[in-house]
Amino acid sequence: MDVATARMRLEIMLEELDRSIRVLKGDPVAVPERSAADAGSDLTDADRTQAMLDVASRQRKEVLEALSRIDGGVYGRCVDCRRPVPEGRLDARPEAARCVQCQSKRERRR
Template structure:
């Protein structure tokens, strides 16, 4: 394989991609990813603020009961919901950061499992997609759903 480009283009992974519309595609994807990152960080901050308000408002084991239904108040449910929102927002931010790092490294659009190209339509719909459809649908294909696995993958890309 012959790669053409300046030394910095080769180092950044941008070599050999000029003139084929890929630069514009990557610029659009980067914009989408940055917007997604801002949105997920806003959800995380809001969720953390909600958790702090819940912690200030009631003791950890305090449950209020509704007179009519006899069921416990939804404070515990709200706390669990807010924790889930925070964790999902963190995971989304990590996936977006991984995709942005892959753009910088010139590996964006390659399946993390099999190494094949992820179809452009999939990337346009899900800019942070890390797996092709075959690997995503294959139970053995490595759909990395474990947060620890995603964190390790992100750490490996940043090295």
């Protein structure tokens, strides 16, 4: 993927993530009095919302790092081994920082 296309896709992703994060952090809406069962449901909803917020925030950070790699002229190179990241991987995940092999190693260590 050429750098201009990558930048455009990453900037679109960043806008969408920012919008999602704003929605997830939205002001609580006044709700009528609820039962104890509903309160338990609210906790589950709050946990789910927090999990989605965590994922969106992590992905936003990855997108910003990819844009930084573009600016630094190293986009498309693995941050670990410096070999090219496969074109198909960048097409699927333009924010990818590692080649498949290095990403697999990283995930196994976790």
